[in-house]
Amino acid sequence: MSQAQNTGQVMKAVIRIQRFNPDVDRKPYLADYPLDITDDTTLLDALETIKNELDGSLTFRRSCRHAICGSCAMNINGKNTLVCNRRVKAFLDGKGRVTIRPLPYLPIIKDLVVDRSAFWEQYLRVKPWLIPPASYNENQAPNSEFRVMPEEVAALKNAETCIMCGACYSACSVVGMNKKYIGPHALLKSFLRVMDPRDSAPAERLENVGGDDGVFRCHTIFNCIDVCPKGLNPTQAIETLRKLAQKRRDFEAARVERQKTLEADHV
Protein backbone atom coordinates (compact mmCIF):
# COMPACT_ATOMS: atom_id res chain seq x y z
CA MET A 1 0.00 0.00 0.00
CA SER A 2 1.45 3.37 -0.97
CA GLN A 3 1.87 6.12 1.64
CA ALA A 4 -0.49 8.33 -0.36
CA GLN A 5 -3.39 6.10 0.65
CA ASN A 6 -2.70 6.55 4.37
CA THR A 7 -3.53 10.12 5.32
CA GLY A 8 -4.51 13.52 4.01
CA GLN A 9 -5.40 14.90 0.61
CA VAL A 10 -3.75 13.17 -2.32
CA MET A 11 -1.75 15.25 -4.80
CA LYS A 12 0.50 14.54 -7.75
CA ALA A 13 4.26 14.86 -7.57
CA VAL A 14 7.19 13.90 -9.75
CA ILE A 15 10.17 12.42 -7.95
CA ARG A 16 13.23 12.97 -10.13
CA ILE A 17 16.02 10.64 -9.07
CA GLN A 18 19.62 10.41 -10.22
CA ARG A 19 20.22 6.83 -11.30
CA PHE A 20 23.50 5.11 -11.95
CA ASN A 21 24.35 1.44 -12.28
CA PRO A 22 28.12 1.10 -12.80
CA ASP A 23 27.63 -2.27 -14.54
CA VAL A 24 25.38 -0.78 -17.23
CA ASP A 25 25.56 3.01 -17.32
CA ARG A 26 28.44 5.12 -18.56
CA LYS A 27 27.33 8.14 -16.53
CA PRO A 28 24.53 9.10 -14.12
CA TYR A 29 21.18 10.19 -15.52
CA LEU A 30 17.91 11.56 -14.11
CA ALA A 31 14.73 9.47 -14.12
CA ASP A 32 11.23 10.77 -13.32
CA TYR A 33 8.75 8.83 -11.20
CA PRO A 34 5.19 10.22 -10.97
CA LEU A 35 3.70 9.55 -7.57
CA ASP A 36 0.62 10.29 -5.50
CA ILE A 37 1.59 11.93 -2.23
CA THR A 38 -0.09 13.52 0.78
CA ASP A 39 0.98 16.33 3.10
CA ASP A 40 2.66 13.77 5.35
CA THR A 41 4.58 11.78 2.74
CA THR A 42 8.27 11.98 3.49
CA LEU A 43 11.01 11.76 0.88
CA LEU A 44 11.92 8.36 2.26
CA ASP A 45 8.29 7.23 1.96
CA ALA A 46 8.41 8.31 -1.69
CA LEU A 47 11.64 6.39 -2.31
CA GLU A 48 10.22 3.29 -0.60
CA THR A 49 7.05 3.51 -2.69
CA ILE A 50 9.04 3.82 -5.91
CA LYS A 51 11.22 0.87 -4.95
CA ASN A 52 8.26 -1.30 -3.89
CA GLU A 53 5.80 -0.37 -6.65
CA LEU A 54 7.61 1.17 -9.63
CA ASP A 55 11.23 0.11 -9.85
CA GLY A 56 12.73 -2.51 -7.56
CA SER A 57 16.24 -1.79 -8.79
CA LEU A 58 16.35 1.63 -7.12
CA THR A 59 19.09 1.56 -4.48
CA PHE A 60 19.42 3.78 -1.43
CA ARG A 61 20.48 3.58 2.21
CA ARG A 62 18.05 3.96 5.11
CA SER A 63 17.64 2.46 8.51
CA CYS A 64 15.98 4.05 11.55
CA ARG A 65 13.46 6.43 9.92
CA HIS A 66 13.82 8.72 12.96
CA ALA A 67 16.70 10.99 11.92
CA ILE A 68 19.08 9.36 14.35
CA CYS A 69 21.09 6.76 12.38
CA GLY A 70 22.39 9.15 9.69
CA SER A 71 22.06 6.58 6.89
CA CYS A 72 19.69 8.41 4.58
CA ALA A 73 21.52 11.69 3.91
CA MET A 74 21.01 12.70 0.26
CA ASN A 75 21.05 15.79 -1.89
CA ILE A 76 17.57 17.23 -2.33
CA ASN A 77 17.14 20.04 -4.86
CA GLY A 78 20.85 20.80 -4.48
CA LYS A 79 21.01 20.76 -0.68
CA ASN A 80 22.08 17.88 1.55
CA THR A 81 19.63 16.66 4.15
CA LEU A 82 18.09 13.52 5.63
CA VAL A 83 15.20 12.10 3.64
CA CYS A 84 13.47 10.28 6.48
CA ASN A 85 12.13 13.35 8.29
CA ARG A 86 11.55 15.75 5.41
CA ARG A 87 8.22 15.97 3.66
CA VAL A 88 8.07 15.84 -0.13
CA LYS A 89 5.61 18.73 -0.26
CA ALA A 90 8.15 21.14 1.25
CA PHE A 91 10.58 20.52 -1.61
CA LEU A 92 8.25 20.59 -4.62
CA ASP A 93 9.10 23.22 -7.21
CA GLY A 94 6.62 25.09 -9.41
CA LYS A 95 6.22 22.02 -11.63
CA GLY A 96 5.45 19.75 -8.68
CA ARG A 97 8.85 18.10 -8.91
CA VAL A 98 11.62 17.28 -6.44
CA THR A 99 15.11 16.14 -7.45
CA ILE A 100 16.99 13.59 -5.36
CA ARG A 101 20.69 12.99 -5.96
CA PRO A 102 23.37 11.16 -3.99
CA LEU A 103 25.67 13.13 -1.66
CA PRO A 104 28.07 15.18 -3.81
CA TYR A 105 31.89 14.87 -3.84
CA LEU A 106 31.71 11.16 -2.96
CA PRO A 107 32.10 8.24 -5.42
CA ILE A 108 28.75 6.72 -6.37
CA ILE A 109 28.42 2.98 -5.75
CA LYS A 110 24.91 2.72 -7.20
CA ASP A 111 22.01 5.16 -7.58
CA LEU A 112 21.80 7.09 -4.29
CA VAL A 113 24.41 5.05 -2.45
CA VAL A 114 27.85 6.62 -2.12
CA ASP A 115 31.20 5.30 -0.96
CA ARG A 116 31.84 6.84 2.48
CA SER A 117 35.33 5.38 2.97
CA ALA A 118 37.03 8.80 2.90
CA PHE A 119 34.50 10.10 5.41
CA TRP A 120 35.29 7.33 7.92
CA GLU A 121 39.03 7.44 7.29
CA GLN A 122 39.10 11.11 8.22
CA TYR A 123 36.92 10.39 11.24
CA LEU A 124 39.43 7.85 12.55
CA ARG A 125 42.31 10.28 12.00
CA VAL A 126 41.15 12.46 14.89
CA LYS A 127 40.96 9.51 17.34
CA PRO A 128 37.30 10.13 18.12
CA TRP A 129 37.38 8.09 21.33
CA LEU A 130 37.98 9.50 24.83
CA ILE A 131 41.51 9.14 26.21
CA PRO A 132 40.84 8.94 29.97
CA PRO A 133 42.89 10.49 32.81
CA ALA A 134 46.05 8.69 33.94
CA SER A 135 44.40 7.39 37.13
CA TYR A 136 41.85 5.43 35.11
CA ASN A 137 42.57 1.71 35.19
CA GLU A 138 40.68 -0.19 32.54
CA ASN A 139 41.28 -3.50 34.35
CA GLN A 140 39.56 -2.30 37.49
CA ALA A 141 35.98 -1.10 37.63
CA PRO A 142 35.83 2.46 39.09
CA ASN A 143 33.77 3.10 42.20
CA SER A 144 32.53 6.48 40.98
CA GLU A 145 32.26 8.56 37.87
CA PHE A 146 34.48 11.47 36.78
CA ARG A 147 32.38 14.47 37.80
CA VAL A 148 32.13 17.15 35.15
CA MET A 149 30.75 20.64 35.81
CA PRO A 150 27.39 21.54 34.16
CA GLU A 151 29.03 24.41 32.22
CA GLU A 152 31.65 22.00 30.87
CA VAL A 153 28.88 19.69 29.66
CA ALA A 154 27.06 22.66 28.13
CA ALA A 155 30.17 23.46 26.06
CA LEU A 156 29.92 20.01 24.47
CA LYS A 157 26.28 20.45 23.50
CA ASN A 158 27.19 21.70 20.03
CA ALA A 159 29.04 18.52 19.15
CA GLU A 160 27.58 15.59 21.02
CA THR A 161 24.39 15.19 19.01
CA CYS A 162 26.14 14.64 15.66
CA ILE A 163 24.71 11.55 13.96
CA MET A 164 27.53 11.16 11.41
CA CYS A 165 25.20 11.42 8.42
CA GLY A 166 27.87 12.97 6.17
CA ALA A 167 25.69 15.90 5.04
CA CYS A 168 28.28 18.47 6.20
CA TYR A 169 31.24 16.53 4.84
CA SER A 170 29.84 16.25 1.34
CA ALA A 171 28.61 19.87 1.33
CA CYS A 172 32.10 21.19 2.14
CA SER A 173 33.79 22.80 -0.86
CA VAL A 174 37.22 22.14 0.64
CA VAL A 175 36.44 18.41 0.76
CA GLY A 176 35.44 18.70 -2.90
CA MET A 177 38.92 20.03 -3.69
CA ASN A 178 40.94 17.90 -1.30
CA LYS A 179 39.96 14.53 0.14
CA LYS A 180 42.85 14.75 2.60
CA TYR A 181 41.10 17.56 4.46
CA ILE A 182 39.87 16.20 7.79
CA GLY A 183 36.39 17.58 7.24
CA PRO A 184 33.77 19.27 9.45
CA HIS A 185 32.36 16.03 10.90
CA ALA A 186 35.72 14.84 12.26
CA LEU A 187 36.77 18.30 13.40
CA LEU A 188 33.50 18.59 15.31
CA LYS A 189 34.26 15.26 16.99
CA SER A 190 37.78 16.41 17.76
CA PHE A 191 36.29 19.57 19.33
CA LEU A 192 34.09 17.34 21.49
CA ARG A 193 37.14 15.48 22.83
CA VAL A 194 39.35 18.56 23.19
CA MET A 195 36.71 20.37 25.25
CA ASP A 196 35.92 17.33 27.41
CA PRO A 197 37.75 17.76 30.77
CA ARG A 198 38.04 13.97 31.08
CA ASP A 199 40.18 13.75 27.95
CA SER A 200 43.90 13.77 28.68
CA ALA A 201 45.35 14.35 25.20
CA PRO A 202 44.11 17.80 24.07
CA ALA A 203 47.57 19.01 22.98
CA GLU A 204 48.08 15.93 20.78
CA ARG A 205 44.64 16.43 19.26
CA LEU A 206 45.24 20.14 18.68
CA GLU A 207 48.57 19.40 17.01
CA ASN A 208 46.82 16.89 14.76
CA VAL A 209 43.96 19.20 13.72
CA GLY A 210 46.32 22.21 13.47
CA GLY A 211 48.30 20.51 10.69
CA ASP A 212 48.14 20.95 6.93
CA ASP A 213 44.84 19.10 6.51
CA GLY A 214 43.10 20.50 9.55
CA VAL A 215 41.31 23.56 10.86
CA PHE A 216 43.41 26.13 8.99
CA ARG A 217 42.20 24.66 5.70
CA CYS A 218 38.59 25.70 6.45
CA HIS A 219 37.45 28.76 4.48
CA THR A 220 34.47 29.51 6.72
CA ILE A 221 31.99 29.01 3.91
CA PHE A 222 29.30 27.83 6.38
CA ASN A 223 27.95 25.07 4.09
CA CYS A 224 28.31 22.62 6.98
CA ILE A 225 26.04 24.71 9.22
CA ASP A 226 23.58 25.25 6.40
CA VAL A 227 23.00 21.55 5.76
CA CYS A 228 23.35 19.97 9.22
CA PRO A 229 20.02 18.20 9.89
CA LYS A 230 20.65 18.46 13.63
CA GLY A 231 21.29 22.20 13.55
CA LEU A 232 24.88 21.86 14.77
CA ASN A 233 27.62 24.40 14.16
CA PRO A 234 30.86 22.75 12.96
CA THR A 235 32.27 26.12 11.83
CA GLN A 236 32.12 27.46 15.39
CA ALA A 237 33.88 24.31 16.61
CA ILE A 238 36.57 24.77 13.94
CA GLU A 239 37.05 28.42 14.97
CA THR A 240 37.47 27.34 18.61
CA LEU A 241 39.99 24.67 17.61
CA ARG A 242 41.91 27.28 15.57
CA LYS A 243 42.26 29.51 18.62
CA LEU A 244 43.23 26.64 20.90
CA ALA A 245 45.72 25.21 18.38
CA GLN A 246 47.67 28.46 18.63
CA LYS A 247 48.03 28.15 22.41
CA ARG A 248 47.89 24.42 22.86
CA ARG A 249 50.67 24.25 25.51
CA ASP A 250 48.74 26.57 27.82
CA PHE A 251 45.56 24.62 27.16
CA GLU A 252 47.31 21.35 27.97
CA ALA A 253 48.67 22.81 31.24
CA ALA A 254 45.18 23.97 32.22
CA ARG A 255 43.81 20.51 31.44
CA VAL A 256 46.42 18.84 33.64
CA GLU A 257 45.32 21.08 36.54
CA ARG A 258 41.67 20.37 35.85
CA GLN A 259 42.26 16.63 35.79
CA LYS A 260 43.88 16.77 39.23
CA THR A 261 40.55 17.93 40.67
CA LEU A 262 38.72 15.35 38.55
CA GLU A 263 40.90 12.61 39.95
CA ALA A 264 40.50 13.88 43.52
CA ASP A 265 36.72 13.43 43.16
CA HIS A 266 37.14 10.08 41.45
CA VAL A 267 37.62 7.31 43.97
Next chain:
Amino acid sequence: MRVFVLQRVTAVALVVFLTLHMIVVHYPPGHLDFSRVMVRLANPVWKVIDILFLLSVLVHALAGAYAVLIDAERIMPYKRILAWGAIALGVVAFIYGTITIINFKVLV
Protein backbone atom coordinates in the same frame (compact mmCIF):
# COMPACT_ATOMS: atom_id res chain seq x y z
CA MET B 1 49.11 27.81 10.89
CA ARG B 2 51.81 30.48 10.28
CA VAL B 3 50.31 31.39 6.91
CA PHE B 4 46.88 31.66 8.51
CA VAL B 5 48.13 33.96 11.28
CA LEU B 6 50.18 36.08 8.87
CA GLN B 7 47.15 36.61 6.67
CA ARG B 8 44.99 37.69 9.62
CA VAL B 9 47.60 40.10 10.98
CA THR B 10 48.13 41.71 7.57
CA ALA B 11 44.34 41.90 7.09
CA VAL B 12 44.07 44.06 10.21
CA ALA B 13 47.00 46.19 9.03
CA LEU B 14 45.31 46.60 5.63
CA VAL B 15 42.17 47.99 7.23
CA VAL B 16 44.29 50.83 8.63
CA PHE B 17 46.45 51.36 5.54
CA LEU B 18 43.56 51.13 3.07
CA THR B 19 41.54 53.65 5.07
CA LEU B 20 44.50 56.04 5.01
CA HIS B 21 45.07 55.35 1.31
CA MET B 22 41.44 56.03 0.39
CA ILE B 23 41.35 59.28 2.33
CA VAL B 24 44.68 60.62 1.10
CA VAL B 25 44.68 59.40 -2.51
CA HIS B 26 41.04 59.22 -3.58
CA TYR B 27 39.21 61.65 -1.29
CA PRO B 28 41.86 64.19 -0.22
CA PRO B 29 40.74 67.19 1.77
CA GLY B 30 41.27 70.45 -0.09
CA HIS B 31 42.63 71.12 -3.54
CA LEU B 32 44.51 68.27 -5.27
CA ASP B 33 47.32 68.90 -7.74
CA PHE B 34 50.50 67.19 -8.90
CA SER B 35 52.89 69.22 -6.74
CA ARG B 36 50.98 68.39 -3.54
CA VAL B 37 51.05 64.68 -4.40
CA MET B 38 54.79 64.89 -4.98
CA VAL B 39 55.32 66.67 -1.67
CA ARG B 40 53.42 63.92 0.15
CA LEU B 41 55.27 61.11 -1.64
CA ALA B 42 58.62 62.72 -0.82
CA ASN B 43 57.74 62.96 2.88
CA PRO B 44 59.78 60.32 4.86
CA VAL B 45 56.78 59.49 7.11
CA TRP B 46 54.63 58.73 4.04
CA LYS B 47 57.46 56.66 2.58
CA VAL B 48 57.47 54.48 5.70
CA ILE B 49 53.66 54.19 5.58
CA ASP B 50 53.72 53.28 1.88
CA ILE B 51 56.45 50.69 2.37
CA LEU B 52 54.48 49.05 5.23
CA PHE B 53 51.33 49.20 3.08
CA LEU B 54 53.19 47.49 0.24
CA LEU B 55 54.51 44.82 2.62
CA SER B 56 51.03 44.14 4.03
CA VAL B 57 49.45 43.88 0.57
CA LEU B 58 52.15 41.50 -0.69
CA VAL B 59 52.07 39.21 2.35
CA HIS B 60 48.28 39.17 2.44
CA ALA B 61 47.83 38.53 -1.28
CA LEU B 62 50.53 35.89 -1.60
CA ALA B 63 49.48 34.07 1.60
CA GLY B 64 45.88 34.05 0.34
CA ALA B 65 46.83 32.77 -3.11
CA TYR B 66 49.06 30.10 -1.52
CA ALA B 67 46.25 28.97 0.82
CA VAL B 68 43.75 28.73 -2.04
CA LEU B 69 46.15 26.88 -4.34
CA ILE B 70 47.14 24.22 -1.82
CA ASP B 71 43.46 23.44 -1.28
CA ALA B 72 43.76 21.39 -4.45
CA GLU B 73 44.89 17.87 -3.64
CA ARG B 74 47.05 17.72 -6.78
CA ILE B 75 48.98 20.85 -5.86
CA MET B 76 49.45 19.88 -2.21
CA PRO B 77 52.60 17.73 -2.85
CA TYR B 78 54.30 20.78 -4.42
CA LYS B 79 53.47 23.16 -1.60
CA ARG B 80 57.11 23.75 -0.63
CA ILE B 81 58.00 24.78 -4.17
CA LEU B 82 54.90 26.96 -4.23
CA ALA B 83 55.81 28.55 -0.89
CA TRP B 84 59.35 29.37 -2.01
CA GLY B 85 58.00 30.70 -5.33
CA ALA B 86 55.60 32.99 -3.44
CA ILE B 87 58.39 34.18 -1.13
CA ALA B 88 60.69 34.89 -4.10
CA LEU B 89 57.93 36.76 -5.94
CA GLY B 90 57.14 38.72 -2.77
CA VAL B 91 60.78 39.68 -2.19
CA VAL B 92 61.27 40.84 -5.79
CA ALA B 93 58.03 42.85 -5.75
CA PHE B 94 58.87 44.35 -2.35
CA ILE B 95 62.36 45.44 -3.43
CA TYR B 96 61.05 46.89 -6.69
CA GLY B 97 58.23 48.75 -4.91
CA THR B 98 60.46 49.98 -2.10
CA ILE B 99 63.02 51.39 -4.56
CA THR B 100 60.20 53.19 -6.36
CA ILE B 101 58.83 54.67 -3.12
CA ILE B 102 62.24 55.73 -1.79
CA ASN B 103 63.17 57.50 -5.02
CA PHE B 104 60.34 60.05 -4.92
CA LYS B 105 61.76 63.57 -4.57
CA VAL B 106 60.22 67.01 -4.56
CA LEU B 107 60.78 68.56 -7.99
CA VAL B 108 62.51 71.91 -7.77
